[in-house]
Amino acid sequence: xxxxxxxxxxxxxxxxxxxxxxxxxxxxxxxxxxxxxxxxxxxxxxxxxxxxxxxxxxxxxxxxxxxxxxxxxxxxxxxxxxxxxxxxxxxxxxxxxxxxxxxxxxxxxxxxxxxxxxxxxxxxxxxxxxxxxxxxxxxxxxxxxxxxxxxxxxxxxxxxxxxxxxxxxxxxxxxxxxxxxxxxxxxxxxxxxxxxxxxxxxxxxxxxxxxxxxxxxxxxxxxxxxxxxxxxxxxxxxxxxxxxxxxxxxxxxxxxxxxxxxxxxxxxxxxxxxxxxxxxxxxxxxxxx
Amino acid sequence: xxxxxxxxxxxxxxxxxxxxxxxxxxxxxxxxxxxxxxxxxxxxxxxxxxxxxxxxxxxxxxxxxxxxxxxxxxxxxxxxxxxxxxxxxxxxxxxxxxxxxxxxxxxxxxxxxxxxxxxxxxxxxxxxxxxxxxxxxxxxxxxxxxxxxxxxxxxxxxxxxxxxxxxxxxxxxxxxxxxxxxxxxxxxxxxxxxxxxxxxxxxxxxxxxxxxxxxxxxxxxxxxxxxxxxxxxxxxxxxxxxxxxxxxxxxxxxxxxxxxxxxxxxxxxxxxxxxxxxxxxxxxxxxxxxxxxxxxxxxxxxxxxxxxxxxxxxxxxxxxxxxxxxxxxxxxxxxxxxxxxxxxxxxxxxxxxxxxxxxxxxxxxxxxxxxxxxxxxxxxxxxxxxxxxxxxxxxxxxxxxxxxxxxxxxxxxxxx
Numbered sequence: 001x002x003x004x005x006x007x008x009x010x011x012x013x014x015x016x017x018x019x020x021x022x023x024x025x026x027x028x029x030x031x032x033x034x035x036x037x038x039x040x041x042x043x044x045x046x047x048x049x050x051x052x053x054x055x056x057x058x059x060x061x062x063x064x065x066x067x068x069x070x071x072x073x074x075x076x077x078x079x080x081x082x083x084x085x086x087x088x089x090x091x092x093x094x095x096x097x098x099x100x101x102x103x104x105x106x107x108x109x110x111x112x113x114x115x116x117x118x119x120x121x122x123x124x125x126x127x128x129x130x131x132x133x134x135x136x137x138x139x140x141x142x143x144x145x146x147x148x149x150x151x152x153x154x155x156x157x158x159x160x161x162x163x164x165x166x167x168x169x170x171x172x173x174x175x176x177x178x179x180x181x182x183x184x185x186x187x188x189x190x191x192x193x194x195x196x197x198x199x200x201x202x203x204x205x206x207x208x209x210x211x212x213x214x215x216x217x218x219x220x221x222x223x224x225x226x227x228x229x230x231x232x233x234x235x236x237x238x239x240x241x242x243x244x245x246x247x248x249x250x251x252x253x254x255x256x257x258x259x260x261x262x263x264x265x266x267x268x269x270x271x272x273x274x275x276x277x278x279x280x281x282x283x284x285x286x287x288x289x
Numbered sequence: 290x291x292x293x294x295x296x297x298x299x300x301x302x303x304x305x306x307x308x309x310x311x312x313x314x315x316x317x318x319x320x321x322x323x324x325x326x327x328x329x330x331x332x333x334x335x336x337x338x339x340x341x342x343x344x345x346x347x348x349x350x351x352x353x354x355x356x357x358x359x360x361x362x363x364x365x366x367x368x369x370x371x372x373x374x375x376x377x378x379x380x381x382x383x384x385x386x387x388x389x390x391x392x393x394x395x396x397x398x399x400x401x402x403x404x405x406x407x408x409x410x411x412x413x414x415x416x417x418x419x420x421x422x423x424x425x426x427x428x429x430x431x432x433x434x435x436x437x438x439x440x441x442x443x444x445x446x447x448x449x450x451x452x453x454x455x456x457x458x459x460x461x462x463x464x465x466x467x468x469x470x471x472x473x474x475x476x477x478x479x480x481x482x483x484x485x486x487x488x489x490x491x492x493x494x495x496x497x498x499x500x501x502x503x504x505x506x507x508x509x510x511x512x513x514x515x516x517x518x519x520x521x522x523x524x525x526x527x528x529x530x531x532x533x534x535x536x537x538x539x540x541x542x543x544x545x546x547x548x549x550x551x552x553x554x555x556x557x558x559x560x561x562x563x564x565x566x567x568x569x570x571x572x573x574x575x576x577x578x579x580x581x582x583x584x585x586x587x588x589x590x591x592x593x594x595x596x597x598x599x600x601x602x603x604x605x606x607x608x609x610x611x612x613x614x615x616x617x618x619x620x621x622x623x624x625x626x627x628x629x630x631x632x633x634x635x636x637x638x639x640x641x642x643x644x645x646x647x648x649x650x651x652x653x654x655x656x657x658x659x660x661x662x663x664x665x666x667x668x669x670x671x672x673x674x675x676x677x678x679x680x681x682x683x684x685x686x687x688x689x690x691x692x693x694x695x696x697x698x699x700x701x702x703x704x705x
Contacts, residue, residue: 039368039390124531125543147478147534149687233358235479236533237683252362253672255390257369 025268032262038255050262060263062238063246070157070242071221077161079214082168087198089169090176100173107166115230118159122146122231146232149239156231156240160224164217171213175206208284215278219271243267317609318349321376322363325354328428328557328596328630337626341616348609358480361672367601368392374601375610381415381595381664382481382671384423389669393423393599399611400425407620411662412633415597418667424599425618428630431591431658432485432553433651434581435562439574440468440550449578453493453518453590456551456581460527463550471529473522474549476537477686479679484665485592486553487682490515492663493583493590499666505703507678508696511586516692520685533686545569553580555594559651560628577650579657593662595633631655677702 032050036043054060089100106114121128124144133139145155179202187197225244228234234241234249241249247267251260321338325331331354338350353374355363361383367373368390379387387393400422405413412426434456436449444463450456460472476482491498496511506512522528529535529549537554544552545562547570552558561568563575582588598614600607616622623632628648638659641652668674681699684690690698 037390038365039392123539124534125529125548126546142531144531144534147531149689232534233478233480235679235683237479237680237687237689248362249676252366253676254670255365255386255672 028261028264031258032265034258034261036258036261038251038257043258046258050259051266053259054262054266059238059241059246060266063241063243066153066239066241067222067224067243070153070160070224071218073154074157074160074164074221075214075217077157078165078168078217079210081161081165082213083172083210085165085169086172086176089173103166103169105166106163107170109163111163111226112230114159114163115227118155118162119146119231122155147236149237152232152236152239156228159231160221160227163227164220168210168213168217171209172206175209176202179205208281211281211284212278215274215281219274219278222271222274223267316347316349317606318351319375319606319610319613320351320353320373321613322353322355322360322367322374323378324357324360324596328430328555329626330629333626333629337617337622340622341613345612348613350613364601365390365392368603373603375604375606376613377599377601378427379415379424379597379599381593381597382667382675384416384418384597385667386669386671387599388418388421388423391602394602394604394607395421396424396600396611397422407635408633409635409659411593411659412595412597414593414662414664414667415595416599424597425614426595426633427598427614427618428596428623429633429659429662430555430594430596430631431579431655431662432489432555432594433559433577433579433654433658435544435552435554435558436576436578437544437547437550437571437574438576439571440472441576443468444550449576450581451588452581452584453490454584457518457522457525457527460522460551461525464527469548469550471548472527472550474529474535474540474543474552475519475532476535476540476553477519477532477683478534478536478539479683480536481675481679482536483679483682484675485594487515487519487678488592488663488665489553489580489590490518491590492592492661493581493587494518495583495586499668503668505700508693508700513692513696514583516682516685516696519682520692523686533683545571547571556631556651556655557629559648577654579654587661589657589661591658591662593664595662631659674703 031043033045033047034043035046035049085103089096089103093099109117120126122145124130124142124147127142127145129145130139130142134142143151145151183201184197187201192200223244224242225248228240228242228245229248232240234245243263244267247260247263250256250263254260323329323331323334329337334352334354338352342348342350357380360378360380364374364377364379364383364387367377377393379393384393388395397420408426409429412429413422415426415429416422416424434449440463441447441449441459444459444466446459446462450459456473463469463472475486477486488498491507491512494511494514496509496513496515497506498512500506519528523530529543532540535543537558540552540554541558541561543549544554544558545568559575559577562571563569564572566572580590582590598617600610600614604610618633620632620634620636623630623634624637627637638652638656642656646652665671666674677699681690681695684695685692689695
């Protein structure tokens with residue numbers, strides 16, 4: 001009876017989720033096996049042609065590569081910087097409270113605003129970055145960071161790291177509050193150095209929340225769209241065209257709804273794998289506790 | 290008795306409620322989609338709409354503004370969902386796609402012969418596809434060559450260039466004299482903007498996007514020469530190398546801050562750069578001419594940047610929408626906002642030529658350009674065509690391929 005009551009309470013959520021996620025997902029799945037065009041007829045059933053075309057298309061492989069590069073590099077940098085800043089702000093520093101408050105600002109900033117700000121910072125004729133680098137003698141001439149295919153993805157990635165490292169730092173800080181003080185003191189009395197104390201006392205406590213943060217950020221980064229769209233729209237030379245941008249372009253600009261749907265489903269499949277990793281991370285955390 | 294009275298009161302209340310809701314329903318609501326970028330500004334469109342609503346109390350209009358880059362996708366997306374807008378602004382490159390896919394309603398019968406002959410020919414190409422009209426032209430535009438008069442004077446250049454080779458030579462003098470580092474700035478980002486700049490050069494060099502059979506022809510003759518010119522101007526160090534990440538607004542920023550002697554841009558830049566001291570450091574120093582030509586080929590290069598207002602097929606208020614469109618594109622309204630966007634009406638330019646206007650340079654550049662407007666290809670899959678060509682042009686500009694190889698590869702892809 002109790003379990004039936006619980007199920008009943010969950011029912012509204014399940015209904016809403018099925019309506020806003022389940023049905024569109026099924027519809028997209030069906031669409032991915034057709035040659036439907038946006039605004040046109042429903043299209044013919046063409047089995048796996050769209051998927052085969054995707055695997056053969058250099059544009060898909062390139063977009064997948066861009067997405068994986070973006071995800072690995074930004075999440076890696078966010079974890080490292082976030083962890084470092086989190087540890088730093090846990091120390092007894094002057095103005096620690098103020099700095100902790102400041103940490104939330106980049107995270108709270110809307111992505112589009114962040115992207116616009118960085119576009120101005122990177123501006124190759126008036127940008128602050130070029131001015132700074134020239135003044136310290138790192139570059140002779142102003143560079144076009146977003147106009148050069150070799151630097152564009154790094155530049156967009158840096159803007160994304162600036163916005164999201166603070167989330168990791170906040171999670172680290174929260175995790176650090178759970179480290180028992182007496183354990184730290186005991187380790188210190190036993191003659192453990194700072195690195196040894198971090199490895200044996202702090203790290204095991206903050207690892208589970210950091211793992212979850214890492215997986216969640218990976219899922220987010222893999223779906224990246226808005227920051228790239230505002231900063232480069234996938235250019236120059238498709239060097240920043242992520243999977244989501246390719247899906248958008250195929251489905252809405254070129255109106256290849258069927259093919260766009262197949263690309264979206266491939267993206268969903270990869271995200272599902274990442275969600276699997278998240279579930280595992282949650283289980284590990286549960287086991288640690 | 291009391292019960293009867295309550296019943297009467299309830300009935301009256303109900304009647305009033307029904308009458309009120311009927312009255313509310315009688316008010317037609319139009320959803321209109323516009324662009325927040327070049328051309329008529331958001332405040333222009335709001336002011337025009339307010340003027341319309343003053344005389345149409347039975348209509349309410351919901352305005353939506355998006356950047357140019359989202360305009361096409363918004364229109365197709367709304368069409369895909371089968372509901373949405375009653376009036377949409379659209380670009381000269383989309384009527385083929387919108388007509389073939391039944392996105393815009395055929396309004397041929399709504400356009401009378403008098404209107405037909407009074408509007409610039411180039412403007413009609415925005416809305417006509419296979420002899421049917423899919424809207425009313427709203428603005429006609431082309432990119433012009435803007436120049437900084439003071440810089441040219443300092444360099445000892447008396448007249449603005451008439452050919453692209455002259456432009457290159459002038460730019461070299463300006464660079465050599467150290468007036469600016471990079472005399473020319475363009476919008477060569479991976480976007481439609483680079484196609485517009487390329488189209489101007491392509492026409493000047495006598496090239497074609499497509500041959501008579503509709504197959505790509507930009508990889509030969511004038512099309513190839515145009516891209517070679519772009520690459521050469523980068524190699525010579527006279528083109529701002531950051532142009533490969535610039536859109537029109539970035540070009541305006543560089544030119545208005547006095548960091549370039551020459552720039553290609555649409556009409557809207559003239560007012561902002563030459564008269565608006567808040568937006569520009571080169572106020573009063575801006576000259577403008579129709580883009581140069583090439584000796585022995587074409588005396589001018591242009592790009593048709595006209596835009597039109599159409600009614601999506603799914604609109605339930607087509608008559609009201611057409612009335613609103615007719616008002617927005619009327620000669621009086623267009624003349625009033627001519628500083629933002631060139632009007633479609635021939636009479637405006639005839640009148641302007643007779644007056645001694647402060648923007649006489651611009652009027653002359655417009656009149657010359659509108660007589661020779663060149664179109665980008667009218668193909669149903671234009672977005673795909675343009676995306677592939679953008680990629681090829683950028684490959685050459687960024688030194689990743691020769692102009693020949695880049696254009697040949699794009700032509701081969703687009704032929705399939």
